[in-house]
Amino acid sequence: xxxxxxxxxxxxxxxxxxxxxxxxxxxxxxxxxxxxxxxxxxxxxxxxxxxxxxxxxxxxxxxxxxxxxxxxxxxxxxxxxx
Amino acid sequence: xxxxxxxxxxxxxxxxxxxxxxxxxxxxxxxxxxxxxxxxxxxxxxxxxxxxxxxxxxxxxxxxxxxxxxxxxxxxxxxxxxxxxxxxxxxxxxxxxxxxxxxxxxxxxxxxxxxxxxxxxxxxxxxxxxxxxxxxxxxxxxxxxxxxxxxxxxxxxxxxxxxxxxxxxxxxxxxxxxxxxxxxxxxxxxxxxxxxxxxxxxxxxxxxxxxxxxxxxxxxxxxxxxxxxxxxxxxxxxxxxxxxxxxxxxxxxxxxxxxxxx
Numbered sequence: 001x002x003x004x005x006x007x008x009x010x011x012x013x014x015x016x017x018x019x020x021x022x023x024x025x026x027x028x029x030x031x032x033x034x035x036x037x038x039x040x041x042x043x044x045x046x047x048x049x050x051x052x053x054x055x056x057x058x059x060x061x062x063x064x065x066x067x068x069x070x071x072x073x074x075x076x077x078x079x080x081x082x
Numbered sequence: 083x084x085x086x087x088x089x090x091x092x093x094x095x096x097x098x099x100x101x102x103x104x105x106x107x108x109x110x111x112x113x114x115x116x117x118x119x120x121x122x123x124x125x126x127x128x129x130x131x132x133x134x135x136x137x138x139x140x141x142x143x144x145x146x147x148x149x150x151x152x153x154x155x156x157x158x159x160x161x162x163x164x165x166x167x168x169x170x171x172x173x174x175x176x177x178x179x180x181x182x183x184x185x186x187x188x189x190x191x192x193x194x195x196x197x198x199x200x201x202x203x204x205x206x207x208x209x210x211x212x213x214x215x216x217x218x219x220x221x222x223x224x225x226x227x228x229x230x231x232x233x234x235x236x237x238x239x240x241x242x243x244x245x246x247x248x249x250x251x252x253x254x255x256x257x258x259x260x261x262x263x264x265x266x267x268x269x270x271x272x273x274x275x276x277x278x279x280x281x282x283x284x285x286x287x288x289x290x291x292x293x294x295x296x297x298x299x300x301x302x303x304x305x306x307x308x309x310x311x312x313x314x315x316x317x318x319x320x321x322x323x324x325x326x327x328x329x330x331x332x333x334x335x336x337x338x339x340x341x342x343x344x
Contacts, residue, residue, distance in 0.1 A: 021125050027229035032125035034222050035132040 002050040003029040007042040015046065088206070092272045095265055096206050097151035098316045099197075099274075101158070102168045104144035106194055108159075109169035110186070111137030112329050116176050117183050129226050133187075136219045143216075147208055160334050160342065164324035168317040170194075170258050172251045174325050181240055185247035187227030188293055193255050195220045196286045205273040228293055235296040245297045257308040258318050259283050265315055283308070 003023055006015040018037055023029035026049075033047040088096070114134035121127040145155040172190050177183040198217055204210040234240040259282040260266055266278040277285065287304050294300040313320040324330075335342060 022123060023125060024123075024233060025229065027225065028125075028233070031129060031222055031226045031229060035129040035226075036125060038132075 001025075001029075003033065003047045004050050004053065005033045005037050005045065005047050007037065007040075007045040009040075010043050013043070018045075020050070021047075088272070091265070092268055092274060093151065094316075095269045096209075096274055097148065097153070098168075099269070100144050100147050100151070100209065101153075102170075102318050103194065103197065104141050104148070104158070105167045105169040106173065106190075107137045107144065108141040108333060109167070109173040109325055109329070110190060110194070111135075111141065112333060113173055113177055113183065113186055117180070122180060126230075130183075133191075133223050133226065136223065140216050140219075143212055150208060160339075162330075162334075164327055164330040165322070167325050167330065168319065169325055171254050171319055171321060171323065172258075174323055176326065176329065177247075179243060179247075181234055181243040182247045184227060184230045184234055185244060185251055187223065188231050188290060189248060189251050189255050191220070191223050191227060192289050193258060193286055195224070196282055196289065197259070199285075200275040200277045200282060203273070203276055231293045232296055235293075241297065245299060248294065248297060248303065249299070252303050253306050253308065256283055256286070256306055257310065257313060257320065259286065259308075260315055260318060261310050261313070263315060 001023060002020055004020045005018050007018050008015050021029065021032045021036055023032050029047045029049070033045060037045065111134040114130045114137065117130045118127050118134065121130055145158050148155055148158055170190060170193070172186065177186055195217065198213050198220075201209055201213050202217075204213070231244070234244045260279045262279040269275050270278050291300050291304060294303050311320065325333075331337070
């Protein structure tokens with residue numbers, strides 16, 4: 001199973017996707033993420049099964065090239081709270 | 083306390099312990115390194131590389147401590163014959179199967195870690211100051227061993243091999259903690275270690291028992307009473323066997339001796 005690995009440099013900074021790995025279970029995914037991606041001094045590191053990622057949208061899945069659905073939705077005049 | 087203020091008997095005991103741990107970590111690193119290629123998956127090979135690197139780093143800092151006891155680290159690392167090594171006997175031969183490596187990962191790596199945990203409050207400051215970082219690095223060794231041990235214990239053919247490996251290793255590992263002898267007690271009384279022999283064995287079995295239970299042999303293995311016939315407390319070995327010559331040639335860097343920087 002493929003797992004995606006995320007980490008951040010400093011507290012408060014956004015998580016970045018730093019790579020992926022193959023692991024048979026969650027425990028080994030944790031270990032392999034540490035062994036494979038710990039060459040930098042991360043503040044924290046997270047791993048999640050690719051299958052558990054819920055797609056919100058993807059440019060490749062829409063026919064509006066270069067324009068995400070989210071962008072259209074806000075452009076359509078959704079009211080902002082005052 | 084500094085080395086100069088330590089009583090001679092205790093001083094010898096610390097030096098013996100440091101060298102036992104240094105050699106065991108050096109050899110453990112070799113055993114992990116032997117599976118960087120050929121592990122079941124690329125990531126497991128990377129894990130072996132990472133664990134080997136940790137063990138060699140730990141061994142290096144332990145050899146450096148031997149200076150405190152008038153030993154030359156260079157000589158210890160590059161000049162000794164296999165029979166002079168004090169590494170734990172289970173590491174004498176390269177594990178020829180992945181199940182044996184995982185058994186070493188769980189049973190031997192945890193034994194060394196338990197011994198280091200007994201040094202957390204050590205009165206021998208140079209070791210105490212290095213032990214927390216070392217133990218922090220060991221957390222993922224345990225996680226790797228435990229995850230693989232559980233996985234292998236669940237599958238049919240591997241389960242029998244893993245059980246055979248654990249059964250063959252455990253008596254020697256339990257003996258390795260040593261007897262509750264006067265010299266061991268002297269180290270405890272000088273607060274070099276907070277536990278010896280039988281207490282360490284109890285702590286160790288508490289650590290590995292949940293994993294051994296996965297094999298369905300936890301009780302049998304836990305009831306093994308170590309015997310100390312011929313056991314040498316200084317080397318923590320009881321046989322005249324030694325690590326295989328090929329491994330020690332590699333450990334010493336014999337083939338590239340001419341490139342060794344003074």
